[in-house]
Amino acid sequence: MTKLRAAITGIGAYVPEYVLNNEELSRMVDTSDEWIMTRVGIKERRILKTPGAGSSDLGAAAIQQLLEKTGTNPEDIDLLICATVTPDHPFPATSAIICDKTNLKNAFAFDLNAGCSGFLFAINTASQFIEAGNYKKIIVVGAEKMSTITDYTDRTTCPLFGDGAGAVLLEPNTEDLGIIDSILHTDGAGRQYLYMKAGGSVHPSSKATVENREHFIHQEGQPVFKAAVSRMADVSAEMMEKHNLTADDLAWLVPHQANLRIIDATAKRMGLDPSKVMINIERYGNTTSATLPLCLWEWESKLKKGDNIILATFGAGFTWGSIYLKWAYDGDKI
Ligand code: UT7
DSSP states (O other): OOOOEEEEEEEEEEOOSEEEEHHHHHHHSSOOHHHHHHHTOOOEEEEOOOTTOOHHHHHHHHHHHHHHHHTOOGGGOOEEEEEOSSOSSSSSOHHHHHHHHHTOTTOEEEEEOBTBTHHHHHHHHHHHHHHTTSOSOEEEEEEEOGGGGOOTTOTTTTTTBOOEEEEEEEEEESSSOEEEEEEEEEOGGGGGGEEEOSSSSSSOOOHHHHHTTOSSEEEOHHHHHHHHHHHHHHHHHHHHHHTTOOTTTOSEEEEOOSOHHHHHHHHHHHTOOGGGBOOOHHHHOBOGGGHHHHHHHHHGGGOOTTOEEEEEEEETTTEEEEEEEEOOSOGGGO
16 A cells, blocks of 8 residues: 655745844844854844734744645645744644634644754654645644844843744655654753743743843753754764665755754765755745745755655754755746
8 A cells, every 4th residue: 555645735925024224133132143154054044023013923924825836725734833932922832823814623633842853853742734635635733933032231142043933834645755763852951051041830930030031042052962963964974874875866855944053064964965955044044843844845846756855953952863855846936
């Protein structure tokens, strides 16, 4: 019997208009374009400035484009998974709000938080529903308004993050295209290196937590960097070995965009030519759950049916992993 696989059959994305470049950042904190470009590789990031707009608005815009591009009736969507660390509210789920904003009237929906690996974990989750034969059309969206949890007085974190959203449609495939394999990991022992101190059930919001600036991203860069380099590279190489894939067999690596040096180390470990690595960190920074779909969106016209692609991430938790998929359509015909 032919195996049922979950294949990505369309991509939509949205980034806000406002561009926060390194020059403007250098006027806000003691930093420079030279330091940010050399250490991280980011030139600019997008910021959502619209009053009252949140991650759901970014996600809804990405999904609107996805529905239009694929000619999909919103009422045909069975499930929406929203990967985010910046939900509109602690509850209800941002996915519920997005369903309302995009008329996904027949979908059930939930949020998934796996830090920067959220999109990867979410498409793995979605693929299980499709492989089981339960659902036919699932949307996974990564939507982040990182600017709301970024401390623009902290030079060690504020250059890193940006806002944006990307969404994919997943559908059943019987041609052996789509998601072939996933290797996913979590190690909560790394949690103290990258987290938000307050606003949850351990340290609820209070005057003191606000005064101590505890509602922003707290990161100890070095330990996160070291773990990201080894684990993202290891899990990508492991996926290649598991499927006997050589660098020549691979068409693309789609890496999480946190630091150009982490991406380069991963590609090097895989023996991949830089021309096969999707990199747009320079223009968007780290958009957390949105980095992978934003890459796929920008590279869509270059993707060909049958392309071997590895997606790889590392993020807060710690969480990390890789997914091996065979691309299901010719992107230049969209
Ligand atoms: O997506 C989720 C996962 N996150 C990641 O993967 C991020 C992993 N970490 C990193 O990418 C890097 O650790 C950072 C980009 C965050 C920092 O780069 P680094 O090379 O690890 O720098 P560092 O933290 O060791 O700091 C080196 C120096 C320090 O000065 P001293 O102590 O050597 O005098 C910092 O104070 O650079 C200084 N520094 C800055 N200087 C100018 C830190 N931030 C800045 C800045 N501008 N923005």
